[in-house]
Every structure is written in C-alpha cells, then in structure tokens.
Amino acid sequence: xxxxxxxxxxxxxxxxxxxxxxxxxxxxxxxxxxxxxxxxxxxxxxxxxxxxxxxxxxxxxxxxxxxxxxxxxxxxxxxxxxxxxxxxxxxxxxxxxxxxxxxxxxxxxxxxxxxxxxxxxxxxxxxxxxxxxxxxxxxxxxxxxxxxxxxxxxxxxxxxxxxxxxxxxxxxxxxxxxxxxxxxxxxxxxxxxxxxxxxxxxxxxxxxxxxxxxxxxxxxxxxxxxxxxxxxxx
Amino acid sequence: xxxxxxxxxxxxxxxxxxxxxxxxxxxxxxxxxxxxxxxxxxxxxxxxxxxxxxxxxxxxxxxxxxxxxxxxxxxxxxxxxxxxxxxxxxxxxxxxxxxxxxxxxxxxxxxxxxxxxxxxxxxxxxxxxxxxxxxxxxxxxxxxxxxxxxxxxxxxxxxxxxxxxxxxxxxxxxxxxxxxxxxxxxxxxxxxxxxxxxxxxxxxxxxxxxxxxxxxxxxxxxxxxxxxxxxxxx
DNA sequence: CATCGTATATTCGTGGACGAATATACGAGT
DNA sequence: ACTCGTATATTCGTCCACGAATATACGATG
Numbered sequence: 001x002x003x004x005x006x007x008x009x010x011x012x013x014x015x016x017x018x019x020x021x022x023x024x025x026x027x028x029x030x031x032x033x034x035x036x037x038x039x040x041x042x043x044x045x046x047x048x049x050x051x052x053x054x055x056x057x058x059x060x061x062x063x064x065x066x067x068x069x070x071x072x073x074x075x076x077x078x079x080x081x082x083x084x085x086x087x088x089x090x091x092x093x094x095x096x097x098x099x100x101x102x103x104x105x106x107x108x109x110x111x112x113x114x115x116x117x118x119x120x121x122x123x124x125x126x127x128x129x130x131x132x133x134x135x136x137x138x139x140x141x142x143x144x145x146x147x148x149x150x151x152x153x154x155x156x157x158x159x160x161x162x163x164x165x166x167x168x169x170x171x172x173x174x175x176x177x178x179x180x181x182x183x184x185x186x187x188x189x190x191x192x193x194x195x196x197x198x199x200x201x202x203x204x205x206x207x208x209x210x211x212x213x214x215x216x217x218x219x220x221x222x223x224x225x226x227x228x229x230x231x232x233x234x
Numbered sequence: 235x236x237x238x239x240x241x242x243x244x245x246x247x248x249x250x251x252x253x254x255x256x257x258x259x260x261x262x263x264x265x266x267x268x269x270x271x272x273x274x275x276x277x278x279x280x281x282x283x284x285x286x287x288x289x290x291x292x293x294x295x296x297x298x299x300x301x302x303x304x305x306x307x308x309x310x311x312x313x314x315x316x317x318x319x320x321x322x323x324x325x326x327x328x329x330x331x332x333x334x335x336x337x338x339x340x341x342x343x344x345x346x347x348x349x350x351x352x353x354x355x356x357x358x359x360x361x362x363x364x365x366x367x368x369x370x371x372x373x374x375x376x377x378x379x380x381x382x383x384x385x386x387x388x389x390x391x392x393x394x395x396x397x398x399x400x401x402x403x404x405x406x407x408x409x410x411x412x413x414x415x416x417x418x419x420x421x422x423x424x425x426x427x428x429x430x431x432x433x434x435x436x437x438x439x440x441x442x443x444x445x446x447x448x449x450x451x452x453x454x455x456x457x458x459x460x461x462x463x464x465x466x467x468x
Numbered sequence: 469c470a471t472c473g474t475a476t477a478t479t480c481g482t483g484g485a486c487g488a489a490t491a492t493a494c495g496a497g498t
Numbered sequence: 499a500c501t502c503g504t505a506t507a508t509t510c511g512t513c514c515a516c517g518a519a520t521a522t523a524c525g526a527t528g
Contacts, residue, residue, distance in 0.1 A: 009484095010343035017347045027507045035449070041346040043338045047486035050508065055484090076507065093351060096344035097359040100366055100405075103339055104277045109244035110330035112275040112394035113251045117327060125331040132334055152443040154423030160346035163408055170404030171334075174397055189388030209386040215269070243514095261477045281516035284478065289514095310477065 008061075008092045010042045012052045016061065016081055016089040023065050023080035026053050041160040053079060061085035107171070119193045123182035126175050133172040140165045242295075242326045244276045246286045250295065250315055250323040257299050257314035260287050275394040287313060295319035341405070353427045357416035360409050367406040374399045 018029045026049050033044055056062045062079040081089075114122050144161055147153045155162070181187035195203045206212055242250075252263045260283050267278055290296045296313040315323075348356050378395055381387045389396070415421035429437045440446055 010338070010340065013343070013347055017350050020350070025507080031506095038346050041338065041342045043485095045486050046508080047488085047510090048484080051484065051486090089350060093344060093347055094355070094359055096340055097348060097351070097356065098362045098366075100363060100370065100402075101340050104244065104275065105337055105339075105401075106244065106330055106335050108275045108394045108398055109247070110327060111397055112272050113247055113327055114331060114393065115390060116251050116254070116323060117331070121328070122331065125328055128332045129334060132332075136334065147445065151445040151448075153445040154426050154440070155421070156349060156423040156427050157445075159348065159412075160342045163345055163405075164342055166408045167339075167401060167404055170401055171397075174400045178393075187389070189390040192388050193390050206388070211381065211385040211387040211391075214385075259477080265476095277515095279516050280478080281480090281518085282514080285514070285516090 008088060009052065011044060011048060012056055012061075013089055013092060014038055014042045014044075015049075015053060015056065016085050019062060019079060019081040020086065020089070023078050025076040025078045026050055027076070029053075036157075037161075041164070056085065059084075059088075061088050115193060115196065118197045119182055119187075119190055123179060126182070127179045130172060130175045130179060133168060133175065137165065137168055137172065140168070242322060243286060245278060245282060246290055246295075247323055247326060247330075248272055248276050248278075249283075249287060249290065250319050253296060253313060253315040254320065254323070257312050259310040259312045260284055261310070263287075270391075271395075275398070290319065293318075293322075295322050349427060349430065352431045353416060353421075353424055357413060360416070361413045364406060364409045364413060367402060367409065371399065371402055371406065374402070 014033055015026075015029055018024065018032055021032075024032070027046075030044055030046065030049055033039055033042070038044075053062065057064065057079065060082060062081050062085050065078045065080045117125070140161065144158060144165070147158060148155065178187075182190070187193075192203055192206060195201075202212060248267055249260075249263055252258065252266055255266075258266070261280075264278055264280065264283055267273055267276070272278075287296065291298065291313065294316060296315050296319050299312045299314045351359070374395065378392060378399070381392060382389065412421075416424070426437055426440060429435070436446060
C-alpha cells in the first residue's frame, strides 16, 4: 500500500473516462478523445496509449473483454472498465481538482534565466511573444464562440478551454506590462541589468545589499584545493 | 544538423547559465541554483543532473576541466562552458521567450474530465482548491516582499516568481467565478450536467444540437462485427 | 571517543514516454 | 487493373527521467 509506483497519468484517466461510456479498443478511445478535442488538454501519443492501457490492465482497472477482428485488419483488443477502475478515476480526479500541483512551465524557466540576454533583446522577444499570444487568444475565442453559439455546445464541455484562455490572457497581460516598462524605462533595476550584462558584474553600489552578500557566501565552498589535475576527452 | 535528438532541457540551460559565472562541478551547480531559488521554476533532480551534464559534454557544450578531490570525498569533475555552449544557451533562451509552447497542465486535464463528478462535488472541490490557492498566493507575496523590501533584491531577479504569482491569481479568479456560478445556480448547463450525471445520458432536448449529432457519428465506426470472442487474463 | 544525523558528491537500475516502423484496408484517380 | 495516399490499429526499440543506493566527511551529543 505505501507508495503506488506511478500515479495514474492524465492519459490513463482519459482512457478510463472514455471506457465509462462503453467498452472500446485503444485506437477507438483515441479517436473519441481527439474528436472531442480532449487532445488539446491531454497529451495523446499512440506510443504511450498502448502502454498506459496495458498498465491499467495490470492494475486491474480495466480488463480485456476479448479480441475482435474486422476483415483482415490487425487484431483489436476491446477493454472494459472495472469497478476498481471507476473508483480510481473518481478518486484521482478529485485529487487533481482539489489540490494544485507544482508544475514547471517552460516560460517560467526561461524568465528565471532571461538576464543572460540584454534587456533590449528581452524586450523585443517579449513583444514578439505578445503578438503570438494575442493571435492564439483570438483563435481560441473564435473556436469557443463557434462551438457554443453556432453548434450549441453547453459550456460544461468547454471548461478546460475557457480556463486555458483565462491563463493565456493573464500571461499576455503580464508580458504586456513587462514590455511597456522595459520600453519606457520605468522597469526597476534596468540599470543594474544593463550594467550586469555589459560588464558581467553586479554594480558596486549593489554589493552591500543582503541578498548579494548572502549569495557570495556560497563561493569558496566548492573551491577546495585540488589534489590532482587531469584532462579527459571521452 | 536537421533534427537534434532532444532539445536542450530547462535544467540543461540552467546548468549552462551557471557555468557562465565560472567552472563548477555538478553538485555545486545544483547548490547555487537552489540557493538562488531557481529550483522553484526549474525541476532539479540529482538523478537527472548528471545525465544532463554528460549530454552537454557529449554535445560539446561543456567540457571537463579536470577532476578534483578534497580529502577522500568522492571524485568531482569540474566542467566549464564552451563557446558552443554559450551560443546554445542564448539561442535556446531566445526561442523560449519568443515562442509560447503548448503545455499540458494537470488542472486543465482534470477540467476536461470533471463532468465525471457531480456538479455539487465539483463545486466543493473547487472551493477547496481556491482556499489552497489563496494560501499559496499569500505565501508567495510575502516571500517576494521579503526579498525585495527587506533584502533589497532587484525585481530583475524575481521575474519568474512575479509571473508565477500572476498566473496563480488568474487561476484563482477563474476558479472563484466557477464556484460562485455553481453555488448560486447561474452556471449555464447545470441542469444538463446534473441530468447527465444521474442518468448517464444527455437529456432528450439536447440531442438535436449539432455537436451531439456530430459526436454520435463516431459510434458504430469501431463496432464492426466480431469474428471471435475470447477471454484473456495476463 | 563511539555514534548518529546531516552535508557532500555521484552512480545505477528501472520504468515509462514516444518516435518510428509495421501491416492491412480502401477509395480515388489514371 | 494498378497504385498511391490515407485511415485503421498496434508493436517495438531507444532514450531519458529520476528514485534509490552508495560512499565519505564532519560536527554534535552523551
């Protein structure tokens, strides 16, 4: 009991939720998910799909109902969800909705390293990003409107797109503010950034600050005397 | 040249950017990154770190400067960044800043499956999430304030935390709205959700809508006649 | 001064993700 | 009738992430 190896992945949950409808073979599951646009919120790779289904079967969350063959197409195995599978689906879904998980978006990582670039270049890149984001948002809004208004699909089935759009909007807002501040020079610390970028050093007047001195303490820790020195090339 | 196997990971970029400062051994790189809080925006696992550094070395982006030994501690290999490494760092960073990448946050996945739960349960879980988010935001704001005001750290070094906070705020806003609408019944389609959840069927009056009929078309596609039927248990 | 907890530093094994390959069916165009 | 592109359906091999184990040093505690 202590320590399930790998906690059920989003793709696995999507599989389970599709099998609630009726038993299916993996390829059909993927078709349904794509048809309903779930591939926008859940990464679906055929390479993974079959592994995932096999794992679910090993864990007793789905079971093979039998194999079917249409014409001389490859043999298909049809799976159905088990009671344990339904329980796992619901439980894991509760957990995902209730508890925010720590994630590592690429853009956040990029921002944490962006001072490697000059502030001017960063400003340019950010405004390019902003343009792309705005295009994406327009497209997303149009798609949503089409589904809801033209096709009459209830919001209920579009929550994830709405949410994604809201986040994108927030990102665009943040980027826009940043671009503005960098452009009109009101960004606090622009001088330090520029200086640091040109000289590779923190300007003298900052070296008194607590954060800088704390940072320096680490130096030397790894600089123990060398007993040997050797060149390798693998 | 066409088709680099794996595009440089965030951890690899963090390694490169740390080595710009001066040559170091992997463990020290990790220490520095953690000390500067980069582990909040970039996932750092020792298991991955050494692999990543080795890959960088294989690609010629860093090179071993030699091995050092302090006392009888394990041998350490000190790496330095190469010219190619600097180029890669800058280039990849540009790309990350300029171009939004498609990602798959867990919560988005959860939302796309949330109709498996009843609307009432969903409302409860979402408001729990909201509480957690608000706590996290308070903590993040406090941490930011401490660093900027008390320790005098320039904003420049805190962009990623600011951004993360902005996104969290947007998420909280969206969740709050959802909770409210679910609670006061103003959520459009609540009746369908409830009906669908209780009966397992889309209510009769919705079955005329375009989206529903399009969806049904898929049915039968995978339901070709079975040539054989057999039980397996692996 | 034995022992224990913690920091230093790296290696290894396993499992999972996924690109690519495989194999068949089928409709459309020449 | 032939073949080419596309849809159906699954398997395989490789690469990579990372948990866990390993090995040593060192300060504190009784």
